[in-house]
Amino acid sequence: MDPHKPLPALTRDCALFLDIDGTLLDFSLSPDRVRIPEGLPALLAALKSRLNGALALLSGRTLPDIERFFGCGLATGAEHGALLRAADGRLISVITPDPALKTLIPLLRAATEARPGTLLETKSFGLALHWRMVPQMGAELTALAEKLAASHSGLMLMPAHEALEIRQRGTDKGAALSQFMALPPFAGRRPIFIGDDVTDEPAIARAREMGGVGLHVGRDFGGRTQAVRTWLATGLEGDDVNAIKA
Numbered sequence: 001m002d003p004h005k006p007l008p009a010l011t012r013d014c015a016l017f018l019d020i021d022g023t024l025l026d027f028s029l030s031p032d033r034v035r036i037p038e039g040l041p042a043l044l045a046a047l048k049s050r051l052n053g054a055l056a057l058l059s060g061r062t063l064p065d066i067e068r069f070f071g072c073g074l075a076t077g078a079e080h081g082a083l084l085r086a087a088d089g090r091l092i093s094v095i096t097p098d099p100a101l102k103t104l105i106p107l108l109r110a111a112t113e114a115r116p117g118t119l120l121e122t123k124s125f126g127l128a129l130h131w132r133m134v135p136q137m138g139a140e141l142t143a144l145a146e147k148l149a150a151s152h153s154g155l156m157l158m159p160a161h162e163a164l165e166i167r168q169r170g171t172d173k174g175a176a177l178s179q180f181m182a183l184p185p186f187a188g189r190r191p192i193f194i195g196d197d198v199t200d201e202p203a204i205a206r207a208r209e210m211g212g213v214g215l216h217v218g219r220d221f222g223g224r225t226q227a228v229r230t231w232l233a234t235g236l237e238g239d240d241v242n243a244i245k246a
């Protein structure tokens with residue numbers, strides 16, 4: 001977007017899709033240390049109600065992480081769209097995990113244990129190597145992951161913020177957005193997606209292709225998650241927002 005262009009209005013006819021880390025939440029030193037701003041779960045619940053349920057989280061996080069952060073009441077595309085769950089808990093789709101992922105765990109775990117400050121995050125449909133505490137370790141871990149994944153054609157590597165995601169091919173947040181948009185209560189609405197990372201670009205592009213808006217935290221919100229939360233609160237104008245400032 002043109003940085004001088006005002007942000008779009010978050011109106012009742014939108015379908016809202018939100019990334020989590022780096023968009024709703026500030027980054028922390030490790031995945032389990034994120035802080036959920038007071039009022040954010042209530043803000044999301046109020047927006048969901050304002051949009052007649054057309055709000056979904058699209059994240060690289062696991063479903064249990066997302067439920068721990070925000071409860072179970074939001075439609076969710078977890079692990080970059082590997083698993084899609086409706087707000088009422090119904091499973092919409094889930095991929096079959098590639099058995100190759102498990103075979104990489106012992107080698108990657110040994111590599112992170114040998115490099116203090118690095119971390120291996122094991123998820124249901126992918127792995128993530130983290131080095132936020134020791135950025136100088138990023139190149140070595142990336143080289144190792146490239147070597148290990150090379151013989152597994154079903155896997156792909158995706159650079160992330162101070163991390164590398166090892167994922168299955170065939171899913172991304174753009175496809176997840178399309179799947180939700182084909183279903184009620186999303187169908188027929190104007191999609192708005194907000195993300196911050198390379199893994200969010202397919203959903204940014206997809207929202208635009210569908211006549212909606214794809215926003216980027218760095219390009220459109222000055223890199224500030226607080227600016228995202230403030231803009232989200234504008235979607236409640238007219239409601240009693242005093243109790244739900246995030």
Ligand SMILES: O=P(O)(O)OC[C@H]1O[C@H](O[C@H]2O[C@H](CO)[C@@H](O)[C@H](O)[C@H]2O)[C@H](O)[C@@H](O)[C@@H]1O
Nearest residue numbers: 020021027028029030031059060132161162163
């Ligand atoms: O799609 P997202 O909701 O943005 O999730 C992307 C990944 O986020 C997490 O890692 C990132 O956030 C951590 C906590 O702030 C940070 O320590 C790390 O450096 C970031 O890369 C999460 O751990 C991953 O599983 C998600 O895929």
